Amino acid sequence: MKIIHTSDWHIGRTLHGASLEEAHQAFFEALVDYVRAEEVDAVLMSGDLFDRAVPSITSLRQARVALTRLTDLARVIITTGNHDSADRLGLTDRFLNDRLVVRALPDDIDRPIDLVAEGRVHARVYTLPYLDPETTRRVLVDATGDIADPDDPDAVHQLARSHEAVIAAAARRIGAHLDAHPLEDGARVIVMAHAFFTGGLPTESERCLEVGGVEQVSAGTLTRLGKADGPVRVDYVAAGHLHRPQDVRDAGAPVRYPGSPVAFSFSEAGYEKSVTLLDTDTPDLGIRHLPLTPWRALRRIATTMEQLRAGRHEDARDSWCEVTITDDARPHNLVHEVRSLLPHTLAVFHVPAHAPTPVTAADIRRHQRSPLTLAQEFARTVGNRELNAAERDVWRDVFEKVQADHANS
Known part of the structure; x- marks a missing residue:
């Protein structure tokens, strides 16, 4: 059985204001060609189908056409990412046919999904959508969770507010299922997960x-599951x-x-894009x-x-360009002239060549501080004191509510 793994389509995204609709369409043509040529049985899409929680009509139409073509050739399994709205994308998941499976909720x-051919299971696919710690730590809680108030007999268990905690809890659920429903020899275990692995x-x-915790997760959390005396290897x-x-x-294990x-930013210039084929x-x-x-x-x-x-740079006339002019003095009519010479320049x-090194977006990301850190610095600066527990x-609850409301808007 052959499987294609892809992710992060972000249908509807733009690049410095330029539409990527034609770029997405070229990708869908290539993907359909690969599915047909390689006789692929299943396509796994690991989150961020759309770029926004509420996609445009154009984005919905493009996704519909692409998924219709793919499901004519293979089974398609989709999980939701942090850009998708799990509630919206998962609204009809129980009503979809076997050719298209959408998994958006932690309950799933x-x-x-067992991938069956010739009367046997070739692969079992477990699906982890994007697990927001604040909204899933009570859904996925188990005996390992913390007690909200140890002195309150009615207090409930809840997981720590971190991606590591909720994904570890999800891994325990998968392990328990594998223990209760073992696979026959030769069947493969595949886990789809939308997360930032260390x-x-x-x-x-x-x-x-x-959101309220460290975003990175150890990939080893998902690669060995099940009973301690005989864990199943993913x-x-x-x-x-x-x-x-x-x-x-x-x-x-392979992650x-x-x-x-x-490509969604100029930091990806020169990357060789691909999809991954499994046999x-x-x-x-x-x-x-x-x-x-x-x-x-x-x-x-x-x-x-x-x-x-x-x-x-005549060879770049047909490329999308980010151009930095290094003249000591700013040239007159700079943007207009650059775009007249390189017509697809977006930025x-x-x-100046002798100016200090500019701060890039990557620099900002590396030094970006969390909202809670900024609140603590504000208290020190304005009130000359530290925030208490x-x-x-x-502050943490307010920030998480704002982000959750934004994600679901």
């Missing part, structure tokens, strides 16, 4: 997952969220981010990366106006 974690490298285009973690194609090292099929009939799953040709290449160019006028900067809890 221990309700796997060791993964982000780009400038992912939305931060951090054969493959089909990860989503990071847009750079990559494997997570030292995870105990793969196929990356977004379309359950080979010992190592025969993992192959099927390349995707970009509809329009991305170029980051640093140059002088003299070099640009002389045609030094223009002037950074009760005040920190109030």
Whole structure:
């Protein structure tokens, strides 16, 4: 049995205001061609089908056409990501046919999909949508959870406010299901998960997952499940969220981010986009990366106006460009002239060659402080004191409610 793993389609996204509809359409054509040529049985899409919780009509139509074509050829399994609205995307999941499966809710974690061919199970797929710690830590709580108030006999258990806690709880549910419903020899265990696993490298285009806790999760949390005396080894973690194609090292089993099929920031210029092909009939799953040709290449160019006028970068005329002009003095009519020479330029900067190193989006992300940290700094600056425990809890609850309301709006 052959399976394609893809993720982070982000249908409806733009790049510096430019529509990516045609770039997405080129990807869908390539994906359908691969499914047909490789005789693929199932397509796994690990979250962020859409770029917004409320997609535009154009985005919905494009998704409908793409999924119709894919389900004519293979079974399609979709989990939700942090950009999707789990409630909206999962509204009709119980009514969908067997060709299209959408898993959006934590209640479905221990309700796997068995991929069957020739009378036997070739792979069992467990689905982990994006698990927001605040909204799922009470849903997934088990005996390992903390007690809200140890002195209150009526207090309920709840998991810690972190991605590690909720994904570990999800892993325990999967392990319990595997213990109760063992697979026959030769069947593979695949876990789809939309999360930021430790060791993964982000780009400038992912939305931060951090809400009231550390966002990164050890990939090993999902690679060995079940009873302590005989844990089931997960054969493959089909990860989503990071847009750079990559494997997570030292995870105990293959953990793969196929990356977004379309580039969403100039930090992805030069990346080779791909989808990942698995073959359950080979010992190592025969993992192959099927390349995707970009509809329009991305170029980051640093140059002088003299070099640009002389045609030094003529080979970039058909590319989307981010251009940094390094002349000591800002050229007259800068943006207009750059775009007249490179017509698909989306961003223009002037950074003199002898100026201090500019602060990039990546620098901002690395030094970005959490809302709670900013609140604590505000209290020190304005009130000359530290927030107490009760005040920190109030701030944290407010921030999480605002983010939850924004995600569901």
